[in-house]
Amino acid sequence: MIRAKGLSKRFGDNLAVDDVSLEVRQGEVFGFLGPNGAGKTTTVRMLTTLVAPTGGTAWVNGHQIGSADAQVRASVGLLTEAPGLYPRLTAVENLGIYAELHGVEDVPGQVRRYLTLLELWDRRDEPVGGFSKGMQQKLAIARALLHEPPALFLDEPTAALDPEAARVVRDFVDELRGEGRTIFLCTHNLDEADRLCDRVAVIRQRLIRVDTPANLRHGLYGRSVRVRLAKMTPALEDIVAALPFVRSVTPLESGLRVALDEPETHNPDLVRALVAAGAAVQYLEEEAHSLEQVYFDLMAESREAAA
Amino acid sequence: MNLSRIRVITRKEWLDMRKNKMVLGMMFLLPLVMVAMILGTAAAFRYAPEQVSDPLVPDGTPGLPPALAEMDTEDRTLALLNDQYMFYLLIIPVSLPVYIASYSIIGEKETRSLEPILATPISTSELLIGKILGAVLPAIVAAWVSYLLTAVGIYFLASRPVFLYLIRPIWTIGMLIHSPLFALISGAGGVIASSRVNDPRAAQQISALLLVPLIGASLLVLMGRVYLDTSTLLWVTPIIIALNAGILWLTVRIFQRETILTRWR
Numbered sequence: 001m002i003r004a005k006g007l008s009k010r011f012g013d014n015l016a017v018d019d020v021s022l023e024v025r026q027g028e029v030f031g032f033l034g035p036n037g038a039g040k041t042t043t044v045r046m047l048t049t050l051v052a053p054t055g056g057t058a059w060v061n062g063h064q065i066g067s068a069d070a071q072v073r074a075s076v077g078l079l080t081e082a083p084g085l086y087p088r089l090t091a092v093e094n095l096g097i098y099a100e101l102h103g104v105e106d107v108p109g110q111v112r113r114y115l116t117l118l119e120l121w122d123r124r125d126e127p128v129g130g131f132s133k134g135m136q137q138k139l140a141i142a143r144a145l146l147h148e149p150p151a152l153f154l155d156e157p158t159a160a161l162d163p164e165a166a167r168v169v170r171d172f173v174d175e176l177r178g179e180g181r182t183i184f185l186c187t188h189n190l191d192e193a194d195r196l197c198d199r200v201a202v203i204r205q206r207l208i209r210v211d212t213p214a215n216l217r218h219g220l221y222g223r224s225v226r227v228r229l230a231k232m233t234p235a236l237e238d239i240v241a242a243l244p245f246v247r248s249v250t251p252l253e254s255g256l257r258v259a260l261d262e263p264e265t266h267n268p269d270l271v272r273a274l275v276a277a278g279a280a281v282q283y284l285e286e287e288a289h290s291l292e293q294v295y296f297d298l299m300a301e302s303r304e305a306a307a
Numbered sequence: 308m309n310l311s312r313i314r315v316i317t318r319k320e321w322l323d324m325r326k327n328k329m330v331l332g333m334m335f336l337l338p339l340v341m342v343a344m345i346l347g348t349a350a351a352f353r354y355a356p357e358q359v360s361d362p363l364v365p366d367g368t369p370g371l372p373p374a375l376a377e378m379d380t381e382d383r384t385l386a387l388l389n390d391q392y393m394f395y396l397l398i399i400p401v402s403l404p405v406y407i408a409s410y411s412i413i414g415e416k417e418t419r420s421l422e423p424i425l426a427t428p429i430s431t432s433e434l435l436i437g438k439i440l441g442a443v444l445p446a447i448v449a450a451w452v453s454y455l456l457t458a459v460g461i462y463f464l465a466s467r468p469v470f471l472y473l474i475r476p477i478w479t480i481g482m483l484i485h486s487p488l489f490a491l492i493s494g495a496g497g498v499i500a501s502s503r504v505n506d507p508r509a510a511q512q513i514s515a516l517l518l519v520p521l522i523g524a525s526l527l528v529l530m531g532r533v534y535l536d537t538s539t540l541l542w543v544t545p546i547i548i549a550l551n552a553g554i555l556w557l558t559v560r561i562f563q564r565e566t567i568l569t570r571w572r
């Protein structure tokens with residue numbers, strides 16, 4: 001569980017993180033989105049006690065940063081922007097060092113468990129400098145998990161990887177869901193956030209919005225459905241616009257875009273009305289906004305607000 | 308302070324060193340060159356005395372310590388040369404730790420492996436001490452082994468008075484106790500220097516400044532201006548201990564978690 005209250009960090013004149021308050025529940029996968037220099041890494045570093053905030057405070061797994069730093073660090077795992085493995089050391093040696101630093105009881109057993117999970121057991125005695133980037137990244141994530149921390153911070157786990165390696169890592173993170181661990185995931189990749197995260201925060205120095213990906217879409221655009229008709233006539237537009245639950249109607253080339261609050265409840269009525277008016281409904285689907293669209297619109301909004 | 312975490316760091320340094328040809332090469336080459344130079348000189352005195360140059364300090368020079376006054380001029384020259392060479396042996400504990408530490412820290416900067424380490428429960432002093440020990444202990448072993456080889460070689464190559472003069476308390480105690488202290492200063496100096504620069508050679512050059520007083524002292528001894536005896540230790544030891552305390556205090560003080568993270572890159 002992570003709770004931040006007014007967390008801020010100033011480097012000289014540069015306010016890198018400004019008054020960030022948020023709460024991440026136990027077991028939640030929480031996405032942290034923002035452009036370069038938005039303060040993602042700085043926030044993670046504050047939450048893992050690597051840098052001290054210049055304002056505000058936070059609690060991680062019940063321990064307050066600044067007053068119980070060692071306990072915070074013992075209860076979190078961190079994947080840093082660069083994997084930071086020792087290239088000359090073997091996979092076993094790399095993991096062993098961290099297991100020992102964390103005081104893991106059964107070091108060989110735990111190292112073996114994770115190397116087996118990563119399908120690296122056969123290559124355990126090779127220097128990791130020779131591993132593919134994707135494998136190195138997975139090894140670095142495993143290294144953050146050896147002491148079974150309740151909270152895991154992943155700072156752009158797929159940013160430096162080619163699409164295939166990125167998928168390997170993403171699948172691995174997906175597997176970690178549902179083990180009850182809180183996962184704090186910084187990312188640029190909006191598909192990744194959409195796929196993995198229960199909720200996302202959009203940040204640019206300040207926190208711009210926090211919500212589930214679905215709510216973010218709906219909050220920004222409302223909900224709407226696209227109706228495709230065999231033949232579109234202007235009269236149909238008026239009939240649909242007159243329905244009480246419809247917020248607005250936009251004619252399309254071969255149908256209508258209808259904005260409405262609860263498609264689940266009102267779609268049947270909408271279809272009935274259209275059919276009654278003689279329209280031939282071919283299909284009807286909810287209009288999907290990608291998280292990418294949401295993100296860019298939020299960014300544009302925040303730029304305007306700043307200007 | 309958690310000793311087992313310090314041990315983990317030190318062991319990691321050695322695992323890494325084992326596979327670093329530059330560091331490994333330096334660790335064997337430096338002692339080898341020093342010991343070969345000392346024993347080579349003794350061998351020249353023994354097998355080709357006619358080639359050996361004029362005596363450094365002639366018979367009857369006032370102020371000669373009895374041990375030197377009783378030697379013949381040739382032995383006395385060799386004994387004084389050996390005294391100077393002992394300073395060169397001190398180059399091992401003074402320069403090896405700098406060398407090892409600067410490779411270690413600059414390597415960590417390159418692989419960016421410090422940040423994940425700092426996110427574990429380790430304290431910064433545990434990390435720094437582990438690193439300094441990783442650089443210092445091999446240098447101490449190298450210095451001791453070199454001194455031992457030198458003493459054994461001189462025992463066989465030179466006369467008994469020359470051998471006894473070599474192993475008199477100042478050098479035996481000096482090598483046993485002072486070379487570790489020198490090594491500590493050097494290791495901490497290497498850590499401080501490499502946190503400021505990004506090239507091992509630059510770090511080593513800065514730390515090579517440590518060698519200047521050592522070489523100056525060695526020249527005074529060679530010219531017979533200063534004769535080292537046990538009383539020398541009485542005033543040298545407190546200075547070295549004070550230097551150690553100072554540099555270790557400074558190291559732990561200037562390296563906060565945040566400083567390491569933002570400066571060591």
Ligand SMILES: Nc1ncnc2c1ncn2[C@@H]1O[C@H](COP(=O)(O)OP(=O)(O)OP(=O)(O)O)[C@@H](O)[C@H]1O
Nearest residue numbers: 011014016034035036037038039040041042043569
């Ligand atoms: N140690 C530091 N000293 C001074 N400024 C810093 C330091 N670390 C970060 N900053 C500044 O703080 C701001 C936020 O940086 P941060 O690395 O947190 O961004 P980010 O969201 O992680 O970006 P990216 O997507 O590029 O990783 C930037 O303007 C950066 O230049």
Ligand SMILES: [Mg+2]
Nearest residue numbers: 040041042081
């Ligand atoms: Mg970042």
